[in-house]
Amino acid sequence: MEVLSQAIEYAATNSDRFWEAVRVHVSISLYALLIAVVICVPLGIVCAKKQWLSGPIMGLFNSLRVIPSLAVLVILLPLIGTGFTPALVALTLLACPPVLINTYMGFRSVEPSIIEAASGMGMSGGRIMRKVELPLALPLLLSGVKTAAVEVIASATLAAFIGGGGLGTFIINGLGMYKFSLLLVGAIPVALLAILSEIGFALIERVSTRYAR
Amino acid sequence: MKKRLMTIASVILGAALVLSACSGSGSNGKPVVKVGSKNFTESLILGEMYALALENHGYKVDRKLNLGGTLVAHEALKKGDIDFYPEYTGTGLINVLELPPKSDAKEVYDEVSKGYKEKFNLIWLEPTNANDSQGLVTTKKVAEQYNLYKISDLSKVAPQLNLAAVPEFEEREDGLKGLNAFYGKMDFKSIKMFDYGIKYRVILDGQADVTVGFTTDGDLTNKDLVLLEDDKGFWPPYFVAPVIRSELNDKDPEIAKVLNEISARLDNETVQKLNAQVDIDKKEYAEVAKAFLQEQGLLK
Numbered sequence: 001m002e003v004l005s006q007a008i009e010y011a012a013t014n015s016d017r018f019w020e021a022v023r024v025h026v027s028i029s030l031y032a033l034l035i036a037v038v039i040c041v042p043l044g045i046v047c048a049k050k051q052w053l054s055g056p057i058m059g060l061f062n063s064l065r066v067i068p069s070l071a072v073l074v075i076l077l078p079l080i081g082t083g084f085t086p087a088l089v090a091l092t093l094l095a096c097p098p099v100l101i102n103t104y105m106g107f108r109s110v111e112p113s114i115i116e117a118a119s120g121m122g123m124s125g126g127r128i129m130r131k132v133e134l135p136l137a138l139p140l141l142l143s144g145v146k147t148a149a150v151e152v153i154a155s156a157t158l159a160a161f162i163g164g165g166g167l168g169t170f171i172i173n174g175l176g177m178y179k180f181s182l183l184l185v186g187a188i189p190v191a192l193l194a195i196l197s198e199i200g201f202a203l204i205e206r207v208s209t210r211y212a213r
Numbered sequence: 214m215k216k217r218l219m220t221i222a223s224v225i226l227g228a229a230l231v232l233s234a235c236s237g238s239g240s241n242g243k244p245v246v247k248v249g250s251k252n253f254t255e256s257l258i259l260g261e262m263y264a265l266a267l268e269n270h271g272y273k274v275d276r277k278l279n280l281g282g283t284l285v286a287h288e289a290l291k292k293g294d295i296d297f298y299p300e301y302t303g304t305g306l307i308n309v310l311e312l313p314p315k316s317d318a319k320e321v322y323d324e325v326s327k328g329y330k331e332k333f334n335l336i337w338l339e340p341t342n343a344n345d346s347q348g349l350v351t352t353k354k355v356a357e358q359y360n361l362y363k364i365s366d367l368s369k370v371a372p373q374l375n376l377a378a379v380p381e382f383e384e385r386e387d388g389l390k391g392l393n394a395f396y397g398k399m400d401f402k403s404i405k406m407f408d409y410g411i412k413y414r415v416i417l418d419g420q421a422d423v424t425v426g427f428t429t430d431g432d433l434t435n436k437d438l439v440l441l442e443d444d445k446g447f448w449p450p451y452f453v454a455p456v457i458r459s460e461l462n463d464k465d466p467e468i469a470k471v472l473n474e475i476s477a478r479l480d481n482e483t484v485q486k487l488n489a490q491v492d493i494d495k496k497e498y499a500e501v502a503k504a505f506l507q508e509q510g511l512l513k
Contacts (some may be wrong), residue, residue, distance in 0.1 A: 020433075048423075077411065081418065081420060082407060082411060082414075082415055083405070083420070083483060160406055161407070161408040162407060162408065162411065163377065163405040163407045163415065163420070163421075164404070164407060166345060169406050170352070172282075172381075172406070173380055173381050173382045173383065173384045173406075174284070174384075175281050175282055175284050175285065175380075176281065176282025176283055176284060176380045177282065177283060177284060177308055177381050177385060178282075178284035178287055178288075178309060178379040179382055179384070180285050182384060203410060
């Protein structure tokens with residue numbers, strides 16, 4: 001308990017640095033997630049439509065995912081240096097597979113008979129996508145984004161190793177210095193952010209699937 | 214057939230039992246020694262040296278090198294997950310025992326020895342002559358541009374410079390906090406943290422201007438880097454020495470003898486050269502450790 005109050009006190013006395021770290025952590029996670037969604041949702045849809053593409057594309061992203069994020073940072077070092085950008089790339093790679101796979105699964109799970117019925121009613125391809133396929137695939141797609149978000153928020157602590165900043169800074173310092181309170185200054189907000197994103201996406205899921213209830 | 218299977222199974226089971234019974238100690242009755250180290254080049258080299266020398270004396274060694282920072286290594290030692298690891302007197306004094314800094318090497322060593330024994334029942338073995346103190350490092354270009362060679366010059370030009378900090382530096386009393394109190398506030402344009410392995414690269418690439426060095430860093434042999442003089446004498450001595458659990462030390466005093474033999478052969482220059490072989494020449498730390506011991510005649 002004492003450790004906790006020390007942690008809070010630290011955050012209060014160093015509020016500039018603390019909020020800056022939170023801001024960097026949130027923005028790096030958000031950007032990584034957005035980029036992953038922009039790249040992987042269309043790719044997932046393409047994979048679902050064109051079966052022969054799904055093998056190579058999914059394989060590629062999954063194999064990239066296998067490289068530990070820390071190793072990705074090291075590999076990128078000579079190419080794009082240090083700081084925000086390489087951390088963003090590593091986190092984007094981490095976020096891609098769940099989004100990709102869930103998009104793919106979501107669109108694959110739409111019954112062909114439903115699409116057939118829609119086109120029988122005279123809907124155009126684009127309309128079927130917007131009005132039928134996307135709403136049906138959305139729950140799975142969103143849960144993929146949710147998984148990715150939690151992973152990214154937790155892993156964004158790694159950015160601190162290469163000058164990317166974020167809450168990992170406090171964790172690394174606390175770990176090195178034998179100071180649990182400092183470690184908590186980083187760890188608790190990371191956990192809270194992860195939980196918040198979980199709740200946030202759960203809400204979005206609820207709202208977006210209202211039609212089903 | 215069935216009987217045969219039973220025999221084989223019982224032989225395997227028996228062997229497993231015997232093996233597991235032995236795992237607590239080496240085959241010749243000597244204990245298995247669990248060697249730890251922290252997560253940077255120098256500590257890894259030292260840990261490997263200790264491990265090799267003990268193996269050479271017939272001990273079984275369990276290497277638990279590359280533990281995180283001070284916190285992880287110290288906790289592991291207290292719990293008995295490791296039996297000893299190399300620690301720095303200054304770090305023990307300021308960060309573990311949380312005592313005020315001192316500048317006399319002998320006094321610091323005596324104080325940490327006493328404090329560790331009383332508080333944790335841990336023993337500081339004989340120290341090396343390698344003082345891995347901290348320092349601020351800049352590039353030759355920046356030094357010439359700002360006429361920056363001493364830390365006392367830094368507070369004036371700090372607002373124009375970016376600092377590449379390393380883990381712990383911003384938080385430690387013997388880091389930026391204490392430095393600000395001692396030399397006057399240094400208001401750097403920006404402070405970003407980088408891992409130890411890339412800090413010199415960051416300033417050599419111009420992504421920052423000043424970084425934190427350790428005085429035994431191999432990279433400091435590089436002519437393009439300038440170690441700023443600690444002209445007011447801020448940093449305490451950081452002599453490295455193995456810290457060992459006292460039960461093991463009492464049980465088997467030969468271990469201390471083996472380790473002390475290595476410590477006696479290490480000074481600043483030697484350690485800097487060893488670090489350089491890993492950090493600059495990109496050799497494996499295990500090879501570097503082995504080659505050094507062979508050269509010193511400590512390894513058959």
